[in-house]
Amino acid sequence: MRIKTVLLTAAALMIAAAPATAHRQWLLPSATIFSGTDAWVTVDGAASNDLFFPDHQPMRLDGVKAWAPDGSEAKIENGATGRYRSTFDVKLDKEGTWKIGTAMNGVSGTFKVDGAEWRVGGRRGPPPAGANAPQPNFVASVDEIPANATDLKLTESASHNEIYVTAGAPTETVFQPTNKGLEMVPLTHPSELVAGEAARFRFLVDGKPAANLKVSVLPGGKRYRDSDGLMEITTGADGVAQVTWPQAGMFWMNTSYSDDKPSVARATARRLSYTTTLEVMAP
Amino acid sequence: MKKTSLLIAGLAAAPASAASVNVTIPRLNVAEYHRPYVAIWVEPAAGGTARTVAVWYDIKKGGAEPGTKWLHDLRSWWRKGGRSLKLPADGVSGATRAPGTHKVALPADLKPGQYTLYVEAARETGGREIVSVPLTVPAKAASAAGKSELGAVTISR
Known part of the structure; x- marks a missing residue:
């Protein structure tokens, strides 16, 4: 029960802090086979509701990385952020x-100091709708939580969004799991x-098989048909x-x-997410 | 010079009694025509590794680019073995061919058995088509035909 409450609070906070989380984050490679x-x-x-139409928010490029087939980190080149989408290149x-x-x-959540509510993590969102509503207090990270804080309700969140592209013959090195998250x-x-x-x-x-996980698979191009084409698969x-x-x-x-x-001290829950974009070829 | 040696190698590897396949590239009445890239390969009918017999592409492209950039457009061949082939491959790589019928020798060392012969063609600013023909070794006559990017594909002894 307590976990549920914490999660709901965290989810509400994330939406308040960054509207983009309500939309689907996506990466769209020009091709996956070279x-x-x-x-x-x-x-x-x-990030947008319909795949892969950029009509909401661009992805922030500061967190984007690339790994070569040998596992070494590679360069992101020609990065640019427009109104609705970011774009970048990788030389294969x-x-x-x-x-x-x-x-x-990241870690997000709430705690109290002398009865007043504080929030951790995220960016400061738009002010609450009611002009008279009290402005919440923020700290940027767990490290800044004061020693006299009480009622800690913290959720760790970790999300991956990865794509895979192959030049020449395929290899497996980049799929080596870290066994974390x-x-x-x-x-x-x-x-x-x-x-x-x-x-x-x-x-x-x-690192352990995740049973009963609900996996959503959605084709791009919803504008050109009626159904969203969602497939839901359970592991x-x-x-x-x-x-x-x-x-x-x-x-x-x-x-x-x-x-x-x-995995973070003082947090009581965690939320993990994984996203990828896959290219399916005609036979 | 290289071309000559490739031709000689091709002849040497194909004794007169060996099987061959005739591949027809149709003449197309289109505004912008480029000769298609074509891959010809053999797979055991029961499944197994694909063996490339020929791949025709822009083998003489100038500069640092060896003409392999668009080979992935032969998407079935690329997935089934093209991507792990070191190119140019002796006796396999060749220049693109003009419309007409082209005779290609099948490998003389194929073990007796059932195979499928595939011919895949992909054309710049055009379409892509794959044609398959059952291949029996020792060879029996067999044929199939494409509808758009390929004409008749005929195996003869």
């Missing part, structure tokens, strides 16, 4: 499978997704979600997981 000796991928990043100068994306970690290890390589065929993805929480005891691709195109895949095992 040949030749001078391949570049160009990627769009944004090594053969194999690359990982590009963001990992955000929520991770996806593909059993079908992301460069081998074909319409009409099934693909399997294993989800791990702290088995082995943490595996199997998706049979109804058509070719770009698909957004997302899942989240909550429990009361935070």
